Amino acid sequence: MCPEAPALAADAAQARPASAPADRLAGERHDYALPAQSLGDSLEAIGHVAGVAVLTEERHARRRAPALSGRYSALEALQVLLAGSGLRIRQTDGAAIVVYEPAASAASATPAAPVVAAGDIPGARSRGTDFSAYVGQVQKALLRTLCGNASARPGAYRLALQLRLDDGGQVTRLRLLDTTGSARVDAAVTRALQGMEVGAAPPAGMPQPVSVLLLPGGANCPAAGRQAG
Numbered sequence: 001m002c003p004e005a006p007a008l009a010a011d012a013a014q015a016r017p018a019s020a021p022a023d024r025l026a027g028e029r030h031d032y033a034l035p036a037q038s039l040g041d042s043l044e045a046i047g048h049v050a051g052v053a054v055l056t057e058e059r060h061a062r063r064r065a066p067a068l069s070g071r072y073s074a075l076e077a078l079q080v081l082l083a084g085s086g087l088r089i090r091q092t093d094g095a096a097i098v099v100y101e102p103a104a105s106a107a108s109a110t111p112a113a114p115v116v117a118a119g120d121i122p123g124a125r126s127r128g129t130d131f132s133a134y135v136g137q138v139q140k141a142l143l144r145t146l147c148g149n150a151s152a153r154p155g156a157y158r159l160a161l162q163l164r165l166d167d168g169g170q171v172t173r174l175r176l177l178d179t180t181g182s183a184r185v186d187a188a189v190t191r192a193l194q195g196m197e198v199g200a201a202p203p204a205g206m207p208q209p210v211s212v213l214l215l216p217g218g219a220n221c222p223a224a225g226r227q228a229g
Contacts, residue, residue: 025074039065050074053211056099092160092177131206141198147221151188158216162209169198
């Protein structure tokens with residue numbers, strides 16, 4: 001595992017028929033029968049059924065979640081699952097949901113890593129295959145690339161995005177699921193990551209796109225990597 005890496009998730013929506021994002025999150029209802037387990041496992045299950053990426057930090061993913069049984073929309077299922085936890089739900093553009101702790105509550109908590117550990121992200125283990133080693137390579141390449149760009153350097157913003165890689169491990173498609181709050185930083189991140197080389201081909205069968213959640217306050221970029229953006 002790599003505790004100092006971004007939160008990533010393989011998007012389960014790719015295998016589902018296309019539908020409006022709002023319908024997938026709030027309109028479509030599904031039957032859930034989840035046991036008491038880690039929150040990360042429950043979030044992955046809800047995301048898989050609903051066809052959306054559900055992203056959260058590693059420290060939240062390792063919490064214990066209660067059992068969930070009933071017929072709910074994705075948002076309803078998350079609201080029931082997270083009741084009393086202090087965690088909140090934030091929708092991006094409908095392609096992903098971020099589960100987070102409000103800033104006031106998180107202030108006294110352990111500082112967050114810039115991303116979630118590779119083995120803990122939804123989709124890192126899919127169809128009986130463990131893709132976490134390669135996902136870890138994607139994380140390292142992403143952080144190395146952003147840390148080397150002064151205009152896109154992580155640490156001060158939260159951002160969800162999706163990457164699609166070609167057979168050689170190069171980013172061919174990039175989609176920002178929300179915004180850093182700055183059009184300039186959004187553009188810098190897009191320029192920096194488009195065409196990024198992971199350095200190895202993705203394993204056969206790895207779900208794509210890969211959803212990434214960059215977290216504020218956790219990135220410690222080395223001084224040597226700070227270049228002009």
